Amino acid sequence: MNSVKAFKTLLSNSYVCHSLGLVVVVYLTYLFSGYSVKAIPNTVVNTLWLLVVCYFCISAVLPKIASYLLVERKYYILPVIISVFIFTMSIVFMTRIDYSRSALLYGAIISFVWFYLTALIRQESQRLVLFAIPNFDIRSLNQKGKVRVIELKAPYDISNIKGSLVVDLHRNLSPEAEKFIADCSLNNIAVFHAESIREMLEGKVQTKHLMENAIGSLQPNPLYMTFKRIWESFIIIVTFPITLLIMAITAILIKLENPGPAMFIQERVGQGGKLFRIYKFRSMTIKEAGAEDKFATAEQARVTRVGKFIRKFRIDELPQFFNVLKGDMALIGPRPEQDSFVRQFEQEIPFYGYRHMVKPGITGWAQVVQGYADDTESTSEKLAHDLYYIKNLSFWLDINIVFKTIRTMLTGFGAQ
Template sequence: MKKLLGHSIIAHGLGLIIAMSYMLLTSPFDFGKLPNTVENSVLICLIGYLISANIIPRITRYLLVERKYYILPVMTTVYAVIMAVILLTRIDYSRPVLIHGFFISFLIFYGLSFFLKEKRKLKLAAINNFNIDDLQANKNIQVQALVDFDRLPSEVHDGLVVDLHKKLSVEQAKFVADCSINNIPVFHSESIREMVEGKVQTSHLSENAIGSLQPNPIYKGLKRVWESILIIATFPITIPVMLLTAILIKIENPGPAMFIQERIGQGGKPFRIFKFRSMTVRLQNAKSKFATEEQSRVTRVGKVIRKVRIDELPQFFNVLRGEMSLIGPRPEQESFVKQFEEEIPFYGYRHMVKPGITGWAQTVQGYADDTESTTEKLAHDLYYIKHLSFWLDMNIVIKTIKTMLTGFGAK
């Protein structure tokens, strides 16, 4: 990890030099007479570069993530915040310098994502008392099975992987101890598999392990604050979109524009969820079905708003009311919850946090429409609860934007 850090610092140091040189060379000024607008803009771009360089690794530390796809969204967000600060503080700036700074910084980050790709691989050694095929199949991990336990091998770069629940020989146990003494991280095989697959292995979960799923209580409070601020800040855009959507729904098909349904929320408590109606009106007392079973009822407007997730926008008010979060496990109907609690062990633990408009399971797996896929979905939901953090939430936000553009997971 130290070697990787060294490579990153050198690479970004060179990147800053290249970015600054490019901005100065493309700026209209006389040599030795640098205007304040250019000085301010170069400094602002360098700050934006450093902030982006710090954020991108935090969001993309999950092994299911391709870093190159996150560069543009992160940089766009950072520069949007910077521009807001500039407008509020009325700092003098040069628009061409900022544009050139964004452009060259993006090219540098994109180039480094390829240059440091091999360096960023997690290089692990493994005591072969578990199936290492799943780890070796992941392109972000390099695993070397050990056969010699007499000395610490050079292959142990980033850590040792071993199934700590299985019996070890005397030599293997001593080797694990030697690694720990020499500050080489020792990982349980299930922990690494969890990182690789982005889900908690529910088949190995026990009641004693549930304590590790408790989310960070401090961040849970901060999450409510930043989500509410973000929703209110986007109202000038989202409210007109919601009004237009409601009008189009009413024009196309008779019935209410809104669809209100009872779902199960945090702690197993029911609440009423708001959505734009994307189907024809269903008969009263009709049996609850998965969305995939009701495709014939989807209207033309419904197909569009589902694909880009506009049908979920009214749930912003559920978030402001404290019933939901922007990000979390998707809420299910009570009939489905009762069914899955009987069929899937530990299903109820997904209600430890508030349900979300979007979530880790949705962006990684897509839509679940039966018991088997819901079991898989639960594994992803529990991973989210266990690793709940601002950076994981930002990862999901970017994945959701990709979902909106591609339609993946929309039903």
């Protein structure tokens, strides 16, 4: 029992874990290749070096994508490994490096097993440990399961802090507590506001506390926004050989099942409140002229058989790739709403207009975390997720959403 505990403690150190993992992956791949050291061919040697590079990439990327308290690292291991190995294979094809396909496959499988098992073993050690000055409801954070909050008792002693400090900075604090917080900061102990931790756990910004956040924190980085436009456009263009074929087949099926155009074009509100024309595949029968705008949940009777299928797997959104290339939309961002709904929500929901600070997206944080919104209450919740995305907008959060979107497409989560 003690040896198991010692092994878990050993693996809790990232350097030890990944050093051991690198040895395990390379050595087991070598054994499965079936060659002796003297007779090992260059193809296998090259593959072992490729595995070393892949392992370092996986160990660097995985913590970045899974750094959000709302996500479980183990669910991202497989998509990260597949992505890294696909990228590696594309480099191999371009550079014409000789490699062993069987050895690379063994390496990928062994890497997955190692990362998954160590993620389970290290789960407890990777929880965020917070020491709390109890001027807020500590249970509200402990109940989330992603952090461990330990209540501090007065008199406060800085030597008791073995992690970070959390406190409600907007409530009254005693002079002793204020001095203790200052001492922690001076000793490089991270101090978190309780609402910030709750925001990280729930993946949303509470609009009732929005004035407490600097509005400047909702301003996206212009340098990243330029990079985002480039990499999103690149992904769309690279996938065109597949997506254009799917779009062509979809258009034919829509026309065969129900008379009318295959495309549905509608004005939506984009960045800065500007209107643009969004492209979608038509999933319903033709709407009567002059009919009022409704949420999709109120229009289920009009959905066709083809429409149900393309909605479930998000195929109806594929024409929006052209909106992205035009610059009206992004691949990832808040979903665009109809102008009539926007005017309604701006009257009913505080700070609703802030979601237009970035380009609307085909998929987004609210879509993969919350799902579909069909009334003012759920839209208010959706806004909280959208503002979290805008506030924390980064490459790693975008990649996180890409992986969540793939899972959403496979499960049909949030489809309407």
